[in-house]
Amino acid sequence: MAATTLTAVAALALAGCTSGGGTDSGKDEPAGDGVLNLWYGYEPGQADAITELIAQWDEANPDVTVEITAMGPELNPPSLLPALSAGEGPDMWAGTIGSGPSQAFIDAGLVRDLTPYYCDNGWNDVIPDELATIVTTDGKLFGIPNSIESTGVFYRKSIFEQLGLEVPTTWDEFMDVVTTLVENGYETPIGTAGQDAWPVTQLLGAMWMSAVGPDGIEKTLFGDGTWTEDGFQQATQMFADLQGNGYFGPEPLAYTYQAMTADFYNGVVPMTYTGGFVIPGAQEDAGENFDDIGVFALPSVVDGPIYANASPGEGWYVNANSAYADEAADLLNFLFFTDESRTKILEGGLVPVGPVDVSKVELPSVLEELLSEQDKYRENGTVPTFIEVLTPGGIFEVMQTGVQGILAGSTSPDQLTQSIQTAWETEKEAGNTLDASAAPQC
């Protein structure tokens, strides 16, 4: 995967005012009265734009009823495994993208090859090749990414205004903002949910990307680069310095993501590094403070260019043994490849894959700022948002443990990068790292 291709992933996520690539569903004759089972990674009872769209599709397709089982992202993979391996399981499901269980399902032949639908329905015009490669195995497309995720520094505008702070564009300016916040009594200027590990690992990941850039991460993931090279070392050291200076607060490891976001919404924590995925929930949880939330891109840690970032959200898959594969593909077509649906998904706070006419959409203010910030730096190149999508599960585990070690003061930056490199070599040798495969040819 080339750096330019990563750029294209995000380019399609944003602001384009072109018409959509949606096509007619091309639906075959219905299979009769039946139930299309969908296992959904969201929490039970959580209503969002996608569930509303599914209800719409359901209404328009009386021959098939979609039954959604929402069991939360924790239970979905462990439940899928025995169900699918027994030749049962849902007709379609939403799950993780990348190596790990999803790749295991694909390798075992349990996931439907969606390439014919991809080619026949014009999905290839909507999904950029660079994104398609992430859900492609042996030249066949097995999953549909539902959204593009980007991250940035979320901050409370009123606190910045009150203290006369400007949005920083360089690391020095960022440090000035942080020290001013500390001087004014904010003991946790940068909120990090150290106890849950993944949010703070996202921040370190963003610092790595900032230091090595699109070419550097490309070289490491798909070439002969290592995790111990200078850029990674320098960024990790700077991350450790943030902790050393107390900028993550007195006890970052005691903070869960839930507690940290609550403190951010309440104005106790003025800044936190997070992503667009927080926006749908924030609309409700932050209440009247929602409009006070702003976003800026993390300044470069090496005084270089700021890069845009983008990664696919969840992948949607169809069971290879489903009797309703055509209906499932038709539902995917409706959800992610029609202008109306993509617009609705965007209004709900998720950035869909493919073009959306934003002039017709009333976006949540914070999402608009996030997209605008990404757009501002896109010409510098785009880096992945989620390193875990592109690395085996074991690597992310090592990263999370190491990050917690830095927060606890028990792991040095050198030890962290070295442990990642060691794990990376093991996974690479076992053939568990992603190949830079090509998108399906139609």
Added chain:
Amino acid sequence: MARTATRAQALTHQQRARRRHLRRGRRRTLIAYAFLAPALILYVMFVVRPTFQLFGMSFYTWNGVSPTRDFVGLDNFKRLFADPLFWKSLRNNLVFVVLLVAFNVTVGLITASALARATRGRLLYQLVFFLPVVQASIVTALVWKWIYQPDGLLNRLMEDVGLGFLTRGWLGDPNTALAALALAAAWSGFGLSVVIFLAGIQGIDHTLYDAAKVDGANVRQIFFNVTAPQLRPVVTVVFLLEMIGAFQTFDIIWATTRGGPVSATEVLATYMFKRSFTEAQFGYGAAVAVTLMIIVLTAALISLVIRERNED
């Protein structure tokens, strides 16, 4: 002659009676086996067979769903024993077992003794202590997660009693997280120990207590010289149950810390779950499960042997 015939007749009667007895015995045995058979079949199908399959799986690399798997011999075990995180998980598990068993056996025994002497409200106390046992473990985990938060109940209570200098995020500190979770797990299982001990105490012959009282023994002496020795078999049962449960602990850790921070609460069950379900390495996960099973069986056997020797 007649006497001989009578004796022969008597012998025949005895033989017949013995035969009848044997036949009846055999029939009873057959009926017993017939009643046992369904349970035995289920046990073989759902316990013995999967256990052997697990052993078999530990010699392969397998992603959990693929129709093919590669035989790798003892490679999974070699990799396991070379992984520092495995040893850390094992150490954490042992600490967890010691803390949990020590709490539930000692405090459970003392509480049960006190309850046995109580004349009023015994049932109420039993219910109160037993309530966490019937509570879903995920609820227990969430309750304790809230208690241990930086602004949670524990820290607020400590501040109220002048111990504010000791407050911390209990689950966020690698030095306290494991002990904090062991306490939470002990709280949820402690009621069962109390009920078992109480049943044991109520089964002790009361004349022993009467004799001890006549001899002028005080409460402490009665506990150590009558109750505790008489309860030795019950203590072994509670010890084994608690130990096995503590080795298998998963849900309370997964719902709170997921093995963190910095692997401070990683135990063999969470280590196994991550390898299997996050990384799709089911062969390796099976090797962890087999190792855990061997450790638990060995520990159980050792404790049973020690008990037998003590009884001898």
